[in-house]
Structures are given as C-alpha cells and as structure tokens.
Amino acid sequence: MTWKRVCSAGDIEPGRLAPFVVDGITVIVANLGDDGFSVFPPSCPHMEEPLDQSGICAGLILTCSKHLHQWNMRTGEPTGPEENDRELLRYESRVEGGELLARIDGELVYEHEDDEDDDFEW
Amino acid sequence: MCQGVALGDCEVLVPSRIDGVSDTAREPQYLTGDLSEIRPLTRDVDTFSIDLDRPVTFDSGQFVVLAVPGLNGYRAYSMVNGAAETSRLDFVVKRTPGGGFSEWLGVDRAGTTLDVFGPLGRATWRPEEEKDLVCIAGGSGIAGMMSIVSHALSSGHFERHRGDVFFGVRTREDVFFADELARLVDAAGGGLSVTVAYSEESSTVRDPDVPGGIRAAHGFVHLVAGERMAGAWGNRTAFVAGPPPMVDGALRMLIAEARLPASDIRYDKFT
Structure with missing residues (x-):
C-alpha cells in the first residue's frame, strides 16, 4: 500500500483533466473543484479511447467524446447511455500539503473481451 | 469512418443487431445508382445526385456509403434531401487533394453507375420529437x-x-x-x-x-x-x-x- 505523489494540486485547473506518469504507470487526473480530484486509468472503459484526448469534464461527470458514454468520477458509476455498464476504475487519492497523492500499487486495467458485442461504427 | 485492407484470410464479426432501425423499410440495403447533377458550389465543394435503381426510405440526418469503379473502398456521404421515400439522393462533397472520390468526381462522370449501401447513421431526427x-x-x-x-x-x-x-x-x-x-x-x-x-x-x-x-x-x-x-x-x-x-x-x-x-x-x- 504505497501512496505516491502524482502532481501538485495546482497543476490542473478545476474542470480539467491531464495525464501523468507515476513510476511508469500513466494515470489521468481530473480536478473536480470543490469535490477534490479523481485519478483513473488513461483509457476509456468502453472501447479504450485515450481519455486525455477524448475525455470531457462537466462537474463530476466524465464524458468520452467517442461514443458519449459517461461516468461519475467520484463513484465510478456509469451514467447516461443504458448499454454502458462498465465502472470507471479509480486510484484512491488525497491531497496533502498541496500535493496530490494516489495509492498506486499496480496498474488498473480494463478487461476488453474480443468476443463482446461492441458497437458497430462506420 | 474506419476502412481497412485485409492482408490475408480474416474472420469478420457481424453485429447481431442494427441500432436505431425501428422498421424494416429503413434497413440498410445494397443498391446501385447513376451519378447526375454534378456541379461546383464553391471553389472546393461540389454537389451531386444519385438516381437509384429503386426507392429507399431514410431518416433525416442519415448517410450512405458509395463505391466507385476503380477506387478502393466505400466513402460515406450524408443526404441533403429531407427524409422521404425517394429514388434520388442529393449530396455535397469537399474537394480535397488526394481525396480519391472528390478528385475523381467531375461533370464528365455523369451517368456512371455506383454501388450504394445504406441508409446508415444514428444522428437522425424524427418529427415526433418534441424538442x-x-x-x-x-x-x-x-x-x-x-x-x-x-x-x-x-x-x-x-x-x-x-x-x-x-x-x-x-x-x-x-x-x-x-x-x-x-x-x-x-x-x-x-x-x-x-x-x-x-x-x-x-x-x-x-x-x-x-x-x-x-x-x-x-x-x-x-x-x-x-x-x-x-x-x-x-x-x-x-x-x-x-x-x-x-x-x-x-x-x-x-x-x-x-x-x-x-x-x-x-x-x-x-x-
């Protein structure tokens, strides 16, 4: 159980997200304003879109612009489209002395099965 | 628009459902049609129409994909006309350097027969939507x-x-x-x-x-x-x-x- 420094709390403006690499593991940090921070893996739980480019923050809600799937960044719960039943995985995080720390013992990864019924997109 | 080239035998995964199709009349189908009404609208945008071999029904906002003789792959173009059953589809295309279809298209291409697949697309609107x-x-x-x-x-x-x-x-x-x-x-x-x-x-x-x-x-x-x-x-x-x-x-x-x-x-x- 290791708390590791991710960035300074002032590195990201409220309502924004940005990628950081911590001991070789890439994470996305979202500044939720009064609700603190959320730290999560860099790929979309739905179809692995890179969230540093496709992720849009609005309050507590993360939207991936590829298919407009949405998650609550505090709880990880999917919201919005019904077909989205994947949770947003998160690293536990806290702010201490102006620094954002996250408990990163290993990389959180999504299992994307090859035979799942993915959306068919042109 | 995802396009790829198979380098060998491949397994194709066909989705088990077609999203957004509420009646069989709107299911995508293979059609053919002849190019007509090709003319420039601006310095780099053309309009063209396709006269289909049979009428299609589509929702407003949908598109079809077109295959041109001699060009690899399908290209997607949204219909300009309002939704109705129709045998003529109207389109616009931006002329881009290296754009296979847009460079190929010219007034002298009128009458060329194309393969058409559609209608496709989920960015559609229906009159019953009260917004x-x-x-x-x-x-x-x-x-x-x-x-x-x-x-x-x-x-x-x-x-x-x-x-x-x-x-x-x-x-x-x-x-x-x-x-x-x-x-x-x-x-x-x-x-x-x-x-x-x-x-x-x-x-x-x-x-x-x-x-x-x-x-x-x-x-x-x-x-x-x-x-x-x-x-x-x-x-x-x-x-x-x-x-x-x-x-x-x-x-x-x-x-x-x-x-x-x-x-x-x-x-x-x-x-």
Whole structure:
C-alpha cells in the first residue's frame, strides 16, 4: 500500500483533466473543484479511447467524446447511455500539503473481451 | 469512418443487431445508382445526385456509403434531401487533394453507375420529437443539417419549436446553400435562425453576400454557437457534423458549457 505523489494540486485547473506518469504507470487526473480530484486509468472503459484526448469534464461527470458514454468520477458509476455498464476504475487519492497523492500499487486495467458485442461504427 | 485492407484470410464479426432501425423499410440495403447533377458550389465543394435503381426510405440526418469503379473502398456521404421515400439522393462533397472520390468526381462522370449501401447513421431526427433543434455544422457537414431542417419544416415542427443552425465556413467565398437556407428561414416564419460563422473573416457586420434572414458572425462555428445560444439550451436536441476538430470542439462546448445530456447530442464520427 504505497501512496505516491502524482502532481501538485495546482497543476490542473478545476474542470480539467491531464495525464501523468507515476513510476511508469500513466494515470489521468481530473480536478473536480470543490469535490477534490479523481485519478483513473488513461483509457476509456468502453472501447479504450485515450481519455486525455477524448475525455470531457462537466462537474463530476466524465464524458468520452467517442461514443458519449459517461461516468461519475467520484463513484465510478456509469451514467447516461443504458448499454454502458462498465465502472470507471479509480486510484484512491488525497491531497496533502498541496500535493496530490494516489495509492498506486499496480496498474488498473480494463478487461476488453474480443468476443463482446461492441458497437458497430462506420 | 474506419476502412481497412485485409492482408490475408480474416474472420469478420457481424453485429447481431442494427441500432436505431425501428422498421424494416429503413434497413440498410445494397443498391446501385447513376451519378447526375454534378456541379461546383464553391471553389472546393461540389454537389451531386444519385438516381437509384429503386426507392429507399431514410431518416433525416442519415448517410450512405458509395463505391466507385476503380477506387478502393466505400466513402460515406450524408443526404441533403429531407427524409422521404425517394429514388434520388442529393449530396455535397469537399474537394480535397488526394481525396480519391472528390478528385475523381467531375461533370464528365455523369451517368456512371455506383454501388450504394445504406441508409446508415444514428444522428437522425424524427418529427415526433418534441424538442427545439440546434445544428452545428462545418463545411460539407451542413448536408445532413439541410435534411433535418427541411424535414422539420415540412412536418410543421417550427410552428411549435425553434431551430437554430450554425454553419461554419472559412470565408465569404466558401458559403454554399445560402439561397436554400434563406428560403428555409423565410418559410419557417420566425421559428428558424441560420448563422454563418466565418473562421477567417474579421467583419461581424451583416454580410451583404448572404441573402436576407441569415446572420453572419466571425469565429469558429462551435464558439459562435456557444455564445449565441447562451441561456437557450433548455429542451434542445443538438446535431453536430463537420471536420473532426470542429466536432470535438462542439461536443466539448455542448457537454461542458451547455450541459446538454449526452442523450440529446447526436453525431456520427467518421474518423
């Protein structure tokens, strides 16, 4: 159980997200304003879109612009489209002395099965 | 639009359902059609039509994919016409250097028979939807918006609801469908506004080159839409089409600033 420094709390403006690499593991940090921070893996739980480019923050809600799937960044719960039943995985995080720390013992990864019924997109 | 080349035997995964198709008349099908009415609209945008071998029914906002003899792969183009059963589909295409179809297309191609598959796409509108509309389009992305707005007008939607169209082009020379848009504004009797946003012009005064009833603005179309629509986002369905950076900017504006629910935002990503 290791708390590791991710960035300074002032590195990201409220309502924004940005990628950081911590001991070789890439994470996305979202500044939720009064609700603190959320730290999560860099790929979309739905179809692995890179969230540093496709992720849009609005309050507590993360939207991936590829298919407009949405998650609550505090709880990880999917919201919005019904077909989205994947949770947003998160690293536990806290702010201490102006620094954002996250408990990163290993990389959180999504299992994307090859035979799942993915959306068919042109 | 994903396109690939198989280098060997491959297994093809066919989805078990077709999203958004509520009746068999709208299922995509293989068709053929002859090119007609090919003409330039601006320095780099052409219009063309396809006369199909049999009528199709589609929802406004949908597209088909076209295969041209001698060119690899299918290309996706949104219909300009309002939804109805029809044997003629109208399109616009931006001429791009190295763009296989747009470079191939010329007046002398009229009569060429193409393979057509469709209709496709989920960024559609149906008359029973009781919401105001906002359309944000860049360049040839206006095609599907013309279909939606024409259909909304013909079904009396603007008697009960508003429609606001934002059409982004670079300069005054790049505007097309101005007369058609002006006619729609006029026919909608106050229920429809059209704003042309010039990304490379500095003047924000009403533009004499744009027919009456159409507003002109300076800036990127999604930013213009965000400014002009401030405070008027309630009960809206938003349609977005255009170059990928514009689509991305519009989605960010609609979600982060306008706070529209994802279920009220419709677009088809072609990249």
